[in-house]
Amino acid sequence: MKYSITIQSKHFETLKENLIRPDKKERVAFVICGRSIIKDVEERFLSKEVHFIPEDKLITSEYNQVSWHNKYFIDVLKKAEVKNLAIILIHNHPDGVNRFSEIDDDVEYHLFKLAFNRNVGANSHASLILLTEGNFVGRVWKHDLSTEPISMIRIIGDRIKLNYPNQTDEYESPEIFNRQQLAFGRSLIQDLSNLKISIIGAGATGSATALLLTRLGVGELCIIDKDTIEESNLNRLHGATILDVGKFKVDVLQKYIYNIGLGTKVNVVKEWVSNQKCIEQLKTSDIIFGCTDDHAGRIMLNRFAYFYLTPVFDMGLVISVKKHSLELENLQGRISYLFPGSDCLVTKGNINIDIAYSENLRRNEPENFIKLKDEAYVIGEGNPSPAVVTFTTQIATMAVNEFLNRIQGFNPQALNSQHKIFFFHHGIEIFPENVSENECRICGKSNYWGRGDMEPFLDMVI
Ligand SMILES: [Zn+2]
Known part of the structure; x- marks a missing residue:
């Protein structure tokens, strides 16, 4: 215990x-x-x-x-x-x-x-x-x-600071991390080795995030994803080969991480994020990375960050082309750092409630979903969205660096921006500030901040 x-x-x-x-x-x-x-x-x-x-x-x-x-x-x-x-x-x-x-x-x-x-x-x-x-x-x-x-x-807060027994500036880090220690010192390596981080989604951004956190020396990971690998994923899934098609994404990543041999402990859960097994993993994590397109899952993670004071680094990538032509319309990445003190994803407009509703319906009441979809009352599954490994990997790398900065503090100025948007096709970066006079029940008022366990869970009525 x-x-x-x-x-x-x-x-x-x-x-x-x-x-x-x-x-x-x-x-x-x-x-x-x-x-x-x-x-x-x-x-x-x-x-x-x-x-x-x-x-x-x-x-x-x-x-x-x-x-x-x-x-x-x-x-x-x-x-x-x-x-x-x-x-x-x-x-x-x-x-x-x-x-x-x-x-x-x-x-x-x-x-x-x-x-x-x-x-x-x-x-x-x-x-x-x-x-x-x-x-x-x-x-x-x-x-x-x-x-x-x-x-x-x-x-x-803007920084993440840890206090634990045996914490020391004289920490003798394993030889493998020498080059990293030369950059950021011993105590970062000791801090990382004491962390448990959960990653929601083991797709393009999630697999990149998991491998980066492993090589940084994070002590324990939990990777959550229900999907199996399809051939069409191989253009962007780190750690997966043609022989892995049909296997669970999380199983393949877990094996790959064990084989790297840094001693990282890896738990996996093959469920949706709202499943009880996932919630238990989240409640015992120090940090969470949101690496999913799942809007219903994001609604939960968004609340979780504030109720359980567990920082969530959420990332997203949108690539779109113009209808009837192949001209690039949007190539946009986003990183959001959620904690009591930053605007949440609802306030920032990063969660589509209609999509979340139809996702929940598809999972919980599949027959009803098909009926409503036929009647055009809910959003159906569209065509596959474009995905390019260099950009999915880039946004994952940026999110992990964002986390690293909040632990280590190598770029103090960047700590003030909790939301970062990158338009890769224009070379433009935007750092939206927190809204003023925020009335949001999650991020605008502090009643829920640190509330923890309650009935119903996260005060969410589904
Ligand atoms: Zn909010």
Whole structure:
């Protein structure tokens, strides 16, 4: 069983600002968190709201001690209980001691005992120490008042920052990654080796993405796709040969990646993204790449990024020619970085709701779909769309570099643009800004950000 925490970067910034001050006193904060639970696999806390106790209401706030009335903890507990949310208790250690003191043990034991007594059978809570450099030490408090270590803390914003035990600047990366280390240093390789990344779609862009992430040294991949390989895919599918026609795309990629021999762990799922097996993989991933033309799948991924604070790098490529002539009309690529703080794909107009509806109908009610298609009520499957390997591979490479920049930060200016559109036939790039006064329920308001598990899933009524 693994425990982890994801914190929105705006929450992290307020925590640092309010807890770490020049006067070097201990202070305290409570973070209300959504929960993401896969039984016996991973329990994840997702930051939703930060609460501070007003300075003049602290009983003591000294160099190595902070105390306060239980009332403030109970107030936050009451708010959290309504939706079965979790609480993370955070205090700072100005002296830099990176472990819980005996006083911490005692205070936290009694507080969490109070929490569990109020709410019998409740799920876990957690506590963190914020150190002066902005690093965390943490643990989970379980219902029986035993504690467990936290294996990963992610801070998600324009940058993606990771905190995990044994993280070190002196990391000895495997020899194979020497050339990459020369460019970007040791810590990037250690970070990548600790990540689990899911790739939705194992077609032209998905196969390229999977192989690039493998060679970068990502520790674990999950590749999701239900399709088998057709001969007509071989002009753009990386890792596939003529002998693979008829096999599942994900199986062929998995074998290819194992044969590369970098030790990458690869899980595969042969289902649509809305299937429960896929959802379990997504909920245990650190990052997601959207490499599909599937609009129904995109609607789900689009919500998932905000509900579960899991960054989604979504990519798309459109090639079209003019009717009745072979003249190129459009050759356009898109990369979108979705996280709480960027506009979502619905707001940006990248999801076609009509296509999504007909895709869902075709999968869930095939007979009804045929009937409605005959009556021209839904969009049928059109002619195959044009695809050219150099451009599908290019957009995949750009998306992976986008991810790399958000982890490593080699191009600080590019971090401000979460949406990037490339007109390859004109050599034009457009970086649309976030819309102002955004009313979108997903990306415009923060109610869903970090909400995690709820009924119905993603508050989606299908
Ligand atoms: Zn939106």
